[in-house]
Amino acid sequence: MPQKISFLASRTPVAQTARAALIGRYGDVAPEEADVIVALGGDGFMLHTLHATQKLRAPVYGMNRGTIGFLMNNYVEGDLRARLAAAEVAEINPLSMKATHVDGRESRALALNEVALLRQGPQAAKLQITVDGRLRMQELVCDGALVATPAGSTAYNYSAHGPILPIGADVLALTAMAAFRPRRWRGALLPKTAVVRFDVGEPEKRPVMADADGTSYRDVASVQIRSEPSIVHTILFDPGHGLEERLISEQFN
DSSP states (O other), X not given: OOOOEEEEEOSSHHHHHHHHHHHHHHOOOOGGGOSEEEEEEOHHHHHHHHHHTTTSSOOEEEEEOSSOOTTOBOOOOTXXXXXXXXXXXXXXXXXXEEEEETXXXXXXXXXXXXXXXXXXXXXXXXXXEEETTEEEEEEEEESEEEEEOTTTTTTHHHHTTOOOOOTTOOEEEEEEESOTBTTTOOEEEXXXXXXXXXXXXXXXXXXXXXXXXXXXXXXXXXXXXXXOTTOOEEEEEOTTOOHHHHHHHHTTO
């Protein structure tokens, strides 16, 4: 049973109040010393916590003190140690992104949900898509496109009419947003091992930005995306409410 718990909370008053109450009951240690990290907030704070603690050994258990809370468990103060001991484990790999900007600079980032390319201005983006070194689409005219992990498939990807992926599926979703040409093209399912490259057509006239889990990189000329199997994030869920069950349930809501 986990003995040392580190409580992290978003800046909202409800999350800070919950953190104070839980620390009063269970104590608190630094994340580096913890057996488990408890994140209090919404899905955005959960993603922030996973990124910030990716080099630590402790798994992360989220409790919802935000809005949607897809990656979170219900907030209950009592019996926390027993719930942590009984929790189901989900392991996910992030996407790695390498973006080359119009001025030649490079930006790198990791994303647990998705990497998206989005038009910056009033004109549609023109994207060329290459998968594993093979040109697959000469020109996609659209508002944007994204590559999503199974864990992120119910987020931006789903809003863009992309597929929900089972958590154990070794696939990535490539989804277009408001595709104008080819008309209504919504994307493809790719092996998890695929390396996807987007090249931006007319980047000065039709500027495009890359977004990795909410962090934006403006004026990109090309973006390469791949799964990063060397990095594993461990998330804990209450029994019967794990990530796989949530992904299935979401499709019947």
